[in-house]
Amino acid sequence: MNLKQADTGKEYRIVQLPHLPILKGTGLKEGERISLVTVSPFQGPYIICKKGRHYAISREICELIRLEEE
Amino acid sequence: MGCCEDNGTCVHEYLSESIETNPTFLLFGNPNVGKSVIFSKLTGRAVQTANYVGTTVSYTKGEMNLYGDRATLIDVPGIYSLNAVSEAERVAIEFLENTNPSGIIFVLDATNLSQSLELFQEVREKQIPIIPVLNLTDVAQRKGIHIDVQKLSTYLEERVISTVAIQNIGLKRLIGEIRLSIRQPNEVSYKPLCINEIMQDVQTETEGNVTFLDRLGLWSMQSKTGIPIAFLVLALSFAIVIGGGKAVRSVLLLPLVNDVYAPWITKVVSYFLEDGLWHNILVGEYGVFIKGIEWPFALILPYVFFFYIVLSFLEDSGYMPRLGALVDGILRRMGIQGSNVVPFMMGYGCAVPAIIGTRTSTSRKERIIVATVVSVAIPCASQTGAFIALLGDRSIFLLIVMFILSLLFAFSAGILMDRFLIGEQPPTFMEIPHLLIPERKTVVKKIIGRTKSFMIEAELPMLAGILIAAIVVETGFLQGISTFMEPVIVNWLGLPKEATLALLLGFIRRELAVLPLLELPLSITQLFIGSVVALLYLPCLSVFGVLVKEFGVKTGVVISTSTIVLALMIGGVFNHGIRLVQTLF
Numbered sequence: 001m002n003l004k005q006a007d008t009g010k011e012y013r014i015v016q017l018p019h020l021p022i023l024k025g026t027g028l029k030e031g032e033r034i035s036l037v038t039v040s041p042f043q044g045p046y047i048i049c050k051k052g053r054h055y056a057i058s059r060e061i062c063e064l065i066r067l068e069e070e
Numbered sequence: 071m072g073c074c075e076d077n078g079t080c081v082h083e084y085l086s087e088s089i090e091t092n093p094t095f096l097l098f099g100n101p102n103v104g105k106s107v108i109f110s111k112l113t114g115r116a117v118q119t120a121n122y123v124g125t126t127v128s129y130t131k132g133e134m135n136l137y138g139d140r141a142t143l144i145d146v147p148g149i150y151s152l153n154a155v156s157e158a159e160r161v162a163i164e165f166l167e168n169t170n171p172s173g174i175i176f177v178l179d180a181t182n183l184s185q186s187l188e189l190f191q192e193v194r195e196k197q198i199p200i201i202p203v204l205n206l207t208d209v210a211q212r213k214g215i216h217i218d219v220q221k222l223s224t225y226l227e228e229r230v231i232s233t234v235a236i237q238n239i240g241l242k243r244l245i246g247e248i249r250l251s252i253r254q255p256n257e258v259s260y261k262p263l264c265i266n267e268i269m270q271d272v273q274t275e276t277e278g279n280v281t282f283l284d285r286l287g288l289w290s291m292q293s294k295t296g297i298p299i300a301f302l303v304l305a306l307s308f309a310i311v312i313g314g315g316k317a318v319r320s321v322l323l324l325p326l327v328n329d330v331y332a333p334w335i336t337k338v339v340s341y342f343l344e345d346g347l348w349h350n351i352l353v354g355e356y357g358v359f360i361k362g363i364e365w366p367f368a369l370i371l372p373y374v375f376f377f378y379i380v381l382s383f384l385e386d387s388g389y390m391p392r393l394g395a396l397v398d399g400i401l402r403r404m405g406i407q408g409s410n411v412v413p414f415m416m417g418y419g420c421a422v423p424a425i426i427g428t429r430t431s432t433s434r435k436e437r438i439i440v441a442t443v444v445s446v447a448i449p450c451a452s453q454t455g456a457f458i459a460l461l462g463d464r465s466i467f468l469l470i471v472m473f474i475l476s477l478l479f480a481f482s483a484g485i486l487m488d489r490f491l492i493g494e495q496p497p498t499f500m501e502i503p504h505l506l507i508p509e510r511k512t513v514v515k516k517i518i519g520r521t522k523s524f525m526i527e528a529e530l531p532m533l534a535g536i537l538i539a540a541i542v543v544e545t546g547f548l549q550g551i552s553t554f555m556e557p558v559i560v561n562w563l564g565l566p567k568e569a570t571l572a573l574l575l576g577f578i579r580r581e582l583a584v585l586p587l588l589e590l591p592l593s594i595t596q597l598f599i600g601s602v603v604a605l606l607y608l609p610c611l612s613v614f615g616v617l618v619k620e621f622g623v624k625t626g627v628v629i630s631t632s633t634i635v636l637a638l639m640i641g642g643v644f645n646h647g648i649r650l651v652q653t654l655f
Contacts, residue, residue: 022432022499024151026185041293042399044408045498052213052278053182054291056395056408058498 001069003046003062006036011070018064026055033070092133093252094142095201096165098193099177100186101148102503104205106130107235107512108177109145112245128429129161136249143175147430150185152192158429166196173199173251175244178230180210180217181504183273187265190226194260201247202230208237209504214278221272227260236509287505290392300393307380312458312469315373319459323368327360335359347544355589356540362533365585366525373455374524375517381419382516386508390415391500398498404443404484405491406436407498414480417444419451419520421613425620435493438625439484441617445609446633447479449580452528456584457601464597472601479606479640528579531611535578539571539586558638563603564645565596572604579610595652599645606637 006012014032017023028034028050037047037054045056057065097105109115113132130145146162166174174193178186183204194200204219223230231247233240289295336353343349352359384390390412394401398408410431417424424444428437449457461469488495542548551574552559552567559565559573568590576583583604592600608630609617618626 020497021153021155022497024153026150026499026501037288038292040291040395040398040408041297042397043402044397044399045395045500047291047395047502051182051184051275052215053185054287054502056391056398056498056500056502058398058402058407061497061499 001067003036003048003057003065003067004059006046006067008036008038011035012067013070014065015068016066018061020061020064023061028055034067092140092142093172094144094169095134095248096169096171096174097143097145097177098162098166098174098189099148100150100179100182100189102501103148103177103179103186104235105148105177106145108175108203108205108233108241108244109143111235111238111241113143128158128426129165134245134248136245136252139249139252141172141248141252144169144171149189151189155432156430166193171198172255173201173248175201175203175248178202178204180204180207180232181213181215183215183217184265184269187263187268191263191265194263197258197260199251199256199258200226200228200260201244201251202226202228203240203244204230204232205235207232208234208239209506212279212281214276216274216276218272218274222268225263225268225272227258236512283505283507287388287392287502290389290505291395291502293396296392296396300396303384303389303393307384308473310380311373311376311454312462312466314376314379315455315458316462318372318375319368323372324364327364327368331363332360350544351537351540354540354544356536356543356586358533358537358540361536361539362529365536365581366529366532369459369585369588370452370455370528370581371521371525373458374451375521377419377451377454378517378520378524379513381415382513382520383508384415385516386506386513388503388505391502392505395500395502398500400481401484402495402498403488404439404481405488405495406439406484407431407496407500409498409500410436410440413440413444414448417448417450418454421445421448421450421609422616424448425613425616428620432496433493435488435491436496438491438621438629439487441621442487442629442632443480443483445613445617445629446483446606446636447476449476449605450610452524452579452581453584453604456581457605460584460588461597461601465594468594468598468601471598472605475602476605527612531579532582535575535582538578539575542571542574562638562642562645563599564649565600566590566592569600572600573607576604576607577611580604580607580613583607595645595648599641599648602644603637603641606633606640608634608637 011033012035014028014030014034017028017030032050034048034050037049039046040056045058046062048055048057097109099105109130109132112134115130115132128147132143134141134143144165146165147158149159149162152163176190176193178190204217210217219230219232229247231240231244233244235241290299339349339353339359351357391409394408394411397411401408401410413424413427416427421444425441428440431437431440457472458469461472548571552570555570556567559570560567569587572583572586575586584601587600614626614630617629
């Protein structure tokens with residue numbers, strides 16, 4: 001499954017991340033645990049939480065982030 | 071281009087010309103970890119700080135006085151990795167790779183240590199002595215994150231200084247460490263780090279306290295609660311700026327200027343000069359001694375001051391990136407990311423820092439769209455003050471319509487530019503900081519600093535504008551220009567020909583395209599048309615200057631010229647449209 005298919009509140013583990021310059025060094029890594037906090041309105045980004053920090057990620061990137069349920 | 075310090079020195083110039091006699095330290099780290107706060111505390115230099123990613127878009131240099139020892143500290147924009155994606159990030163990397171610093175003060179984020187260590191690892195490979203600083207330890211503690219600083223020091227092969235920079239905690243130890251590295255410089259040979267192992271060994275997490283602020287931070291991002299909160303924040307901001315400004319203006323400043331100062335200065339000038347040209351230039355209809363005080367201080371300053379209170383609070387609270395995430399879907403229709411809410415909000419203060427702030431954008435197309443929208447449709451604080459002074463007393467409804475129109479113009483300009491400009495739309499990736507109650511001292515310092523700069527930077531050009539106004543009015547020159555401009559001003563825009571003065575002065579400062587309208591007996595329709603034209607009209611000289619500096623002469627001239635054409639075109643269309651409606655109904 002990808003991040004766009006995730007349910008809010010559930011915990012997931014990142015299985016695969018796209019190789020995008022914008023993601024380099026942001027701390028998101030394969031194997032890391034994240035949860036989907038909310039989906040922004042107006043076709044906006046997905047807000048995820050990783051160790052208490054929040055990130056807004058646009059839908060096209062979310063499609064490329066593969067997850068597995070914890 | 072585009073990588074200059076506040077004073078205009080460019081990175082490449084710094085690299086080729088700067089010969090530092092003092093030891094030089096670079097201040098490095100991820101965005102929004104408190105680097106600029108540490109810089110400010112160590113050098114005493116006031117720099118822009120805020121609770122969002124990308125506050126620092128260029129470098130700032132300052133001198134550290136370390137109890138007798140001296141050293142230079144360079145604050146560079148925060149980065150996530152040594153692979154730059156924006157112009158601001160390139161500045162940081164250029165400094166690391168092309169200067170030869172004595173050391174690096176590396177700020178680690180205690181709330182996100184693993185992310186900080188990723189960059190730390192990359193920087194370590196340069197084999198430059200590093201002083202690691204673990205900042206935001208108070209926030210980490212609140213979140214239930216505990217870091218064993220001793221163990222971390224062992225792994226990093228350097229003594230880690232734990233700080234809460236905003237409260238001055240740990241800074242004395244940091245100064246001691248910098249002094250030590252100056253007095254006993256070491257050759258370093260750092261080994262590679264195993265970040266996973268470090269994290270497992272040094273960090274423990276317990277259930278953190280979920281505070282009201284944490285909950286509010288979440289609510290402000292969720293659709294159901296986020297949109298009402300955004301409207302509430304907007305309404306509150308509007309109420310504070312208009313209500314507070316109006317109260318101070320009408321109760322204190324206007325009576326002081328009109329009933330005390332104006333009669334006194336008129337009396338003094340009349341004592342020395344008889345009625346005539348010079349008398350009128352000094353204390354007449356557009357008298358420099360009267361309007362030069364009334365316009366900037368009694369009409370504009372109260373609103374600007376309250377706006378700065380709101381802006382400083384929003385900046386330091388961490389709310390702006392949340393708003394950015396909430397409206398990202400809307401802004402993407404304009405070809406830009408939600409994080410551009412920050413330059414837009416700053417544009418309501420002044421377009422100059424807003425345009426410079428676009429350096430964090432990852433594409434040139436995005437930068438040009440944001441800069442154009444800010445120049446065309448977002449009124450600066452002074453112009454907002456002028457609008458409130460012009461419309462507030464006659465019709466609050468019209469004032470609200472003006473602000474809604476400014477948003478509509480901004481949105482339309484963005485959509486059009488996205489269609490016509492070549493370039494890809496960068497995907498959104500935004501880090502959203504913790505929601506915090508801003509520190510009182512920092513906010514007060516910001517408000518005072520900004521108000522001071524407004525008084526210095528706005529007063530001189532405004533005085534020059536008022537002097538020009540007084541001369542063209544009193545010499546009859548305005549009569550000549552007005553007759554020449556009659557087809558545009560009177561026939562097309564439906565304004566009295568004296569309104570030409572507003573368009574003339576609007577070249578100097580944006581609010582001067584509004585203030586002369588205060589002196590004219592205008593109908594509600596004319597007030598509205600005049601305001602629309604002033605809103606869209608040419609950005610002031612400083613904005614033109616920064617557009618040229620950031621994007622080149624051609625782009626600067628194109629943006630500025632199109633604003634004039636757009637202002638006159640839309641003003642005329644509104645005028646004839648309203649007349650048509652009035653005739654029909």
